[in-house]
Amino acid sequence: MTLNRREFLLATSAALALGSTARAQSDYPNKPIRIIAPFAPGSSDVIARRLGEHVGKSLGQPVIVETRPGGQGTVASRAIAKTKPDGYTLLLGTNSTHAASLYLFKELGYDPVKDFTPVMRFTVNPLVLVVNAEMPVRTLDDFIQYAKARPGKLSYGTGNTGSLVAAQMLKTQAGIDAVGVNYPGSAQAVNDFVAGRLDFMVTDPMIVKSFIQAGKLRALGLTSKQRLSTFPAIVPMAQQGLPNFEYESWIGLFGPAGMPPEITARLHAAFAKALAEPTTVKFLADMGMVASGTSSTEFAAYLKDQIRFWGRVSKDAGLTPS
Known part of the structure; x- marks a missing residue:
C-alpha cells in the first residue's frame, strides 16, 4: 500500500510523538519533581518534605514541596487534576481531598477517582x-x-x-x-x-x-x-464508653489521571523505599502516624472504600454539602 504525502506526514508525526513519549518516560525524572500539599504549612507537608529528601536522592532530582491551602484541600486538588500527567507535578492527597469533600461541597470541580492516578498511601493517622x-x-x-x-x-x-x-x-x-x-x-x-x-x-x-x-x-x-x-x-x-467510635485520617500521593504506568511504578518504588526506612517509620510514629504503604492498585481500591465510608459517616454526623 502506498501512502500519499499527507498520510506519510501524519504517520511520521505519530511515530515521532510516540518515540518522544517513550524517551521522556525512560529518562524520568530529568528535572525537579513538585509535590503540592493542599493545606497550610506545618501539617501534611511535613511528611512530603521528609519523604522527598529520600526520594530526591533515589531518583537523582530534587523533590520540591509547595503548600497551596484553601477549600479544605480542594483548591490544590482542582489544579492538579488539570495538570499534565508527566509525573513532575503531584498531589499530597488526604481523606479530605479525595473522600470527604465529595459530601461537603456541592461543586467540587474534580472527580477524586477519574481525575487522578493513585501512587501509594503513606500513612494512617488516628486523631x-x-x-x-x-x-x-x-x-x-x-x-x-x-x-x-x-x-x-x-x-x-x-x-x-x-x-x-x-x-x-x-x-x-x-x-x-x-x-x-x-x-x-x-x-x-x-x-x-x-x-x-x-x-x-x-x-x-x-x-x-x-x-x-x-x-x-x-x-x-x-x-x-x-x-x-x-x-x-x-x-x-x-x-471508654463509646464502643462504636472509630476514625482514622490518611495521607497519600496522587498524580493527574493518565500518568504513564512506568512513571507511576518508578515513583511508587522510590517512595516505598523512603517509607520503609527505619528513621522514617520512627519519624512518623513520633508524630502519631502509622507508616502504611500500599501498592498503587491497593490504594485505588482503598480510595473507593473510603468514599463509601465517608458517605456513611457524613450522613451519620449530619453534614450537608455547601
Missing part, C-alpha cells in the same frame, strides 16, 4: 481528643458530663475534614452540644486553642504533641481502636 489543661476534667467520661452540663457553651476548632467529622461523631455518640469553629488549617486552630479561645479539639497528635508534653493541653482519648506506640497512655475512646 486525639484534647482539652485545655485548665478544664476540670481528667477522663473522657468527665469531659462528656462537663459538656452535657453546659449545652452549647463549649467551642471547638476544626482545621480539616477529618477533625470536623471526628468532632461531629463525638458530639453525636456522646450526646453533647458544642459550637464548632472552622479554620483554614489545623495549625491555626491549635494556636487559638492554646491561647484559650477554644475549649477542645479532635485533631492530629503531631500538632498538639508539644503542648501535651508541656502540660498546656490534656489528651483524653484516641479516635482509633488501637493505641499509638508514641502515646501509649492515651486510651481509645472506643474503650
